[in-house]
Amino acid sequence: MxxxxxxxxxxxxxxxxxxxxxxxxxxxxxxxxxxxxxxxxxxxxxxxxxxxxxxxxxxxxxxxxxxxxxxxxxxxxxxxxxxxxxxxxxxxxxxxxxxxxxxxxxxxxxxxxxxxxxxxxxxxxxxGESSRLEEIENHYNELTPREKEVLLSVIEGKRNKIIASEMNISQSTVEAHRSKVMEKMAAKTLSDLMRMALLLKLID
Amino acid sequence: MxxxxxxxxxxxxxxxxxxxxxxxxxxxxxxxxxxxxxxxxxxxxxxxxxxxxxxxxxxxxxxxxxxxxxxxxxxxxxxxxxxxxxxxxxxxxxxxxxxxxxxxxxxxxxxxxxxxxxxxxxxxxxxGESSRLEEIENHYNELTPREKEVLLSVIEGKRNKIIASEMNISQSTVEAHRSKVMEKMAAKTLSDLMRMALLLKLID
DNA sequence: AGTAAAATTAGAAGATGTAATAATTTATAT
DNA sequence: ATATAAATTATTACATCTTCTAATTTTACT
CATH class of the missing domain: 3.40.50.2300 (Response regulator)
Incomplete structure (x- = not known):
């Protein structure tokens, strides 16, 4: 206590x-x-x-x-x-x-x-839970609008190729955004990223 | 209604x-x-x-x-x-x-x-929620013990190489199990699998 | 107009994951 | 003891992801 x-x-x-x-x-x-x-x-x-x-x-x-x-x-x-x-x-x-x-x-x-x-x-x-959430929210708020878009698609399980065509940008750009997202969110793996997305309620 | x-x-x-x-x-x-x-x-x-x-x-x-x-x-x-x-x-x-x-x-x-x-x-x-959960549980119960082990490691974000060394088996075997897991769980992407794992409470 | 941040693209090399095929060795149960 | 399922491994070819480096274009702000 x-x-x-x-x-x-x-x-x-x-x-x-x-x-x-x-x-x-x-x-x-x-x-x-x-x-x-x-x-x-x-x-x-x-x-x-x-x-x-x-x-x-x-x-x-x-x-x-x-x-x-x-x-x-x-x-x-x-x-x-x-x-x-x-x-x-x-x-x-x-x-x-x-x-x-x-x-x-x-x-x-x-x-x-x-x-x-x-x-x-x-x-x-x-x-305890909300301090962890705040940390994640702070990271999330560092993302640029474009990076947030990519994040959403990534956690939906879309391939970079698909994301690129949906956003009308090249695969290289998606890769660049994606890598920035992982870095800024401090996610070592996709699984980390998904867990954070859940806490942020970006997905059900 | x-x-x-x-x-x-x-x-x-x-x-x-x-x-x-x-x-x-x-x-x-x-x-x-x-x-x-x-x-x-x-x-x-x-x-x-x-x-x-x-x-x-x-x-x-x-x-x-x-x-x-x-x-x-x-x-x-x-x-x-x-x-x-x-x-x-x-x-x-x-x-x-x-x-x-x-x-x-x-x-x-x-x-x-x-x-x-x-x-x-x-x-x-x-x-609605529990019927979806039941469906997932049924899939999960079709997994063999070894496949369940691999599933756990996968959703923790571990690489096949790591899983192989931790389980003392070859990477090929991990790949085989992993592919069976995806098939049996009816998961098209890793993100699908993670969402199911969450419902099954395999992860917080 | 000038600067900084954001967004964009490319290329290349290496790591990782996927799919398909085939085969061997354990277990397990009838 | 012998089918059956489970677990194991390997190989090949391909798809995808990651990382790095480098550069250009846009946008936003002062």
């Missing part, structure tokens, strides 16, 4: 915040508390690893709103929703929207910790 | 069954009703496309049990859970276990239909 990971607690109830803070401290987890969604957003830093615990009913932005906003920004930290007045439809909506759990207050300390640990693990996994 | 798709209703309450049956008929959807989980399992036929509507509280197998049993058998039809006495933890459990929705009785007819339509679409999509 990455001890750098933090638990970001957003609840307008001071008692809940301090209870959660203590609970996290009890197992050596760092936490930061915020009394409103806006306060959290103001300091938001995507580079901080960890998970969120969001209260539903708060002045201003509700926990569910905050969940939706982050999701709209393609930011997907593991989210645990807590609420004192939840109902079934609300829980279903939160979970189908990606929340890792929806917990009613008062909650059981141990099950909260279990969920938090699961959430932090998931975040670590996601971060 | 595939009109062959059916809605499988499992509820011990005759009134609910007939209400749902009528509702499905009203939009031209075929349905079959069962008064218990066991009754459903007795006639279960994986080849029938569609979705399930399961009541939670029933004599014998509960809807949630049934959901768990199917899941344990790696059978994943879209499941809609309905209940008269649901609570938040139950809803969270059902949805995180993969239920497409968790709806309290009495339910709104239109939203039930919306969910059913979503469920049937999802089922159709899943079936």
């Amino acid at each position: 990455n001890k750098e990971s933090g638990v970001f607690i957003v609840d307008d109830d001071e008692q809940v915040r301090s209870a959660l803070t203590l609970l996290m401290e009890s197992v050596g987890l760092r936490s930061e508390s915020f009394s409103s969604g806006q306060e959290y957003l103001d300091q938001f830093d995507d580079s901080k690893p960890g998970c969120l615990i969001l209260d539903v009913r708060m002045p201003g932005i509700s926990g569910l709103d905050l969940q939706a906003r982050l999701s709209a920004e393609k930011i997907h930290p593991p989210i645990i929703i807590i609420t004192g007045h939840g109902d079934v439809p609300m829980a279903v909506r939160a979970v189908t929207a990606g929340a890792i759990d929806f917990i009613e207050k008062p909650f059981n300390n141990q099950s909260m910790l279990d969920t938090v640990h699961r959430a932090i693990e998931q975040d670590a996994k996601q971060r | 595939n009109k062959e798709s059916g809605v499988f209703i499992v509820d011990d309450d005759e009134q609910v069954r007939s209400a749902l049956t009528l509702l499905m008929e009203s939009v031209g959807l075929r349905s079959e009703s069962f008064s218990s989980g066991q009754e459903y399992l007795d006639q279960f036929d994986d080849s029938k496309p569609g979705c399930l509507i399961l009541d939670v509280r029933m004599p014998g197998i509960s809807g949630l049990d049934l959901q768990a049993r199917l899941s344990a058998e790696k059978i994943h039809p879209p499941i809609i859970i309905i209940t008269g006495h649901g609570d938040v933890p139950m809803a969270v459990r059902a949805v995180t276990a993969g239920a497409i929705d968790f709806i309290e009785k009495p339910f709104n007819n239109q939203s039930m239909l919306d969910t059913v339509h979503r469920a049937i679409e999802q089922d159709a999509k899943q079936r």
Whole structure:
């Protein structure tokens, strides 16, 4: 478990915040508390690893709103929703929207910790994957438009000869582009290139 | 929408069954009703496309049990859970276990239909994907052990020369295996083969 | 107008993959 | 023990890919 990971607690109830803070401290987890969604957003830093615990009913932005906003920004930290007045439809909506759990207050300390640990693990996994993806995206963005075209054809399994005729250029040019693509993408083999293309969703 | 798709209703309450049956008929959807989980399992036929509507509280197998049993058998039809006495933890459990929705009785007819339509679409999509996967698995199972070894190396991007030395066989043999692999897997290009390998989860 | 990046082409040599044919040696099962 | 399938190897001819070097043309930007 990455001890750098933090638990970001957003609840307008001071008692809940301090209870959660203590609970996290009890197992050596760092936490930061915020009394409103806006306060959290103001300091938001995507580079901080960890998970969120969001209260539903708060002045201003509700926990569910905050969940939706982050999701709209393609930011997907593991989210645990807590609420004192939840109902079934609300829980279903939160979970189908990606929340890792929806917990009613008062909650059981141990099950909260279990969920938090699961959430932090998931975040670590996601971060590992997305840092690799970013690296690949950076390489991809170095490609010229023409090189991207060639890349697409290559991963579709087309022969250089075919690509050349489809693009109305000579085979030599395709070879030149192709070699640049391999170099810029840092792919040693076609199989490497295909795996990257998959992560980039250039192919199903 | 595939009109062959059916809605499988499992509820011990005759009134609910007939209400749902009528509702499905009203939009031209075929349905079959069962008064218990066991009754459903007795006639279960994986080849029938569609979705399930399961009541939670029933004599014998509960809807949630049934959901768990199917899941344990790696059978994943879209499941809609309905209940008269649901609570938040139950809803969270059902949805995180993969239920497409968790709806309290009495339910709104239109939203039930919306969910059913979503469920049937999802089922159709899943079936399309899994029939393709089955086809590929069948091809894969035709491979001899040695051919499977070669396939693995090939999709890792290894040269025939390398594979030969790693397997302590001649390059000719690798070429022979490789060509058999392409033939048996019905892959026209290396890129085809890689895509199949991904579906087979031979590579991340 | 001048510079830099991008796109284009060619040629040649060597490495690699493909296809077709043919043959030998192990296994495996009836 | 003997078919049958699997595994093995070799050879030949060809197709393709890779790498290198070198050069020209276009495009975009200042």
